[in-house]
């Protein structure tokens with residue numbers, strides 16, 4: 090089987106790959122590989138996913154494998170195997186089979202593990218600028234091609250001008266028709282070449298555009314998904330807007346814009362030729378050229394400021410739009426549409442005003458350039474007449490110089506009209522650089538621990554965490570230990586830090602003080618995907634994603650078969666949801682799960698989590714939107730979970746959940762104020778012996 094999409098989703102490729110990597114001395118778990126390779130459609134995507142984990146790999150045909158590259162992973166008709174040794178004309182696999190090279194598809198060979206050496210870190214981890222220019226540099230071939238073609242086009246156009254001069258100076262006075270037709274044929278040929286060169290140049294830039302788009306687009310989006318929660322922007326809309334701006338950056342570096350830049354040196358060539366032909370006459374276009382250049386550079390100052398202001402306001406406007414769309418129901422119910430509309434209107438007005446001023450500056454440069462182009466032509470002609478009267482210039486030289494003047498100033502007209510865009514792009518690139526420099530979940534310089542056998546034992550030592558720098562900490566010196574399989578409820582008033590505690594346990598946020606351990610290992614030394622697979626969080630908002638019920642159920646465990654899905658669906662009441670729709674498990678759930686009720690969404694979210702078979706679940710009010718009967722069914726499911734050895738930590742405001750747990754933790758103002766066996770804590774609470782801050 091050579092189709093990666095099949096291999097990564099339908100077969101336990103991640104398991105086989107983890108085994109292969111282990112044999113190669115690279116420790117990584119199935120969970121981590123699944124998290125990074127899921128959805129990889131192309132071979133290059135698999136390599137990119139691995140490279141993000143610091144694993145160097147390459148695709149090779151089976152016949153090219155030698156002992157240095159073994160163990161390697163090979164795709165077969167049934168999935169994947171680990172090749173461990175070479176035999177005559179074939180391979181032995183990790184499970185003792187013998188396979189011929191012909192029966193194998195493409196293979197992945199892994200480079201041996203490298204030790205992390207912090208001495209190189211400064212060079213490797215840049216300030217966020219390293220994502221863009223190196224990619225452009227890698228595609229420089231296309232730009233060289235485009236620049237070479239620009240040279241050809243400019244030189245050919247020079248031929249046209251020389252032709253015109255010859256017609257005036259030699260052909261017209263002598264009525265040399267034969268020469269005229271031969272020259273005309275030459276010019277015709279040059280025009281055909283110019284047309285071809287322009288088309289090829291366009292195609293080269295398009296190819297560069299497509300390739301750069303794929304690489305950079307993916308790099309930016311992957312980085313956004315990998316950004317640490319505490320580092321991401323508060324407004325998703327504003328964040329999304331910066332991503333949208335990536336389009337403008339991409340469009341700029343792969344559009345005809347660069348052609349105008351490549352034309353600029355030829356402006357000097359045209360001026361040089363003008364000096365050769367027209368002598369002193371070149372002073373006129375040279376002066377015009379310098380004035381336009383100076384003006385173009387000067388207007389960059391206000392335009393840069395305007396572009397920055399516009400980008401900021403466009404982010405605010407996008408944030409307003411996204412927030413309004415997400416909360417449309419509530420806005421309508423509160424009749425608060427006007428408030429959002431006004432915010433949108435204000436932003437739009439601000440943006441339009443600045444866009445107009447930018448355009449005004451750009452128009453000024455364009456108009457001045459065009460006016461100077463024409464003035465220079467008129468002045469050259471007038472001065473040319475005087476020069477011609479003294480024999481210093483010919484009529485042909487005059488006509489050629491006027492042409493050269495317009496050719497020399499033409500790229501400036503294009504560039505000045507692109508100045509607005511250039512400033513937008515510069516400003517967008519600066520924002521993107523900031524995003525690309527945000528800290529990510531996974532420190533690429535560290536070789537993180539990875540295993541599939543986490544037991545779910547948790548320990549926090551003096552953990553403190555605040556969402557914002559000077560805000561009161563949401564967790565304040567929390568210390569606790571949770572044994573594998575324990576069933577614990579966390580109680581506490583609203584805002585006491587219960588959800589934050591679960592988020593820190595799931596490694597979504599890192600403690601600013603203190604340490605968190607999983608199975609005795611500091612969580613900062615473990616692959617975040619491993620922590621999240623072992624300590625599975627079901628958040629308060631039970632968020633589903635656009636797609637079918639089945640896709641949502643299988644989201645965290647795509648390799649699971651239908652039998653397991655049905656078992657979990659039955660236990661969580663999701664089968665009833667499927668049965669109520671003609672499409673069954675293929676029914677769509679809408680964006681965010683909007684076509685389901687709140688309680689139904691919670692049932693699916695819980696089922697989705699249970700599919701993974703994690704050793705410990707972190708449940709944040711998982712049944713808050715359910716009716717009594719459904720809740721009772723859920724709780725029975727949770728209890729059976731516990732019986733199978735999995736533990737859970739459940740945040741709840743419901744007393745009906747307490748009989749299910751052995752231990753209670755009470756939180757107040759970010760601190761643990763009571764922790765112990767359930768009955769003892771309930772007693773202490775009812776006796777008023779638990780001291781709270783308020």
Ligand SMILES: Nc1ncnc2c1ncn2[C@@H]1O[C@H](COP(=O)(O)OP(=O)(O)OP(=O)(O)O)[C@@H](O)[C@H]1O
Pocket residue numbers: 556557563581582583584585586587588589590
């Ligand atoms: N994303 C966030 N950004 C900033 N502050 C936050 C964020 N989430 C929570 N907080 C603050 O952190 C504190 C603890 O919130 P948390 O959600 O952990 O409380 P909780 O005990 O789970 O409350 P509830 O029972 O209402 O769910 C609160 O003061 C809250 O205002």
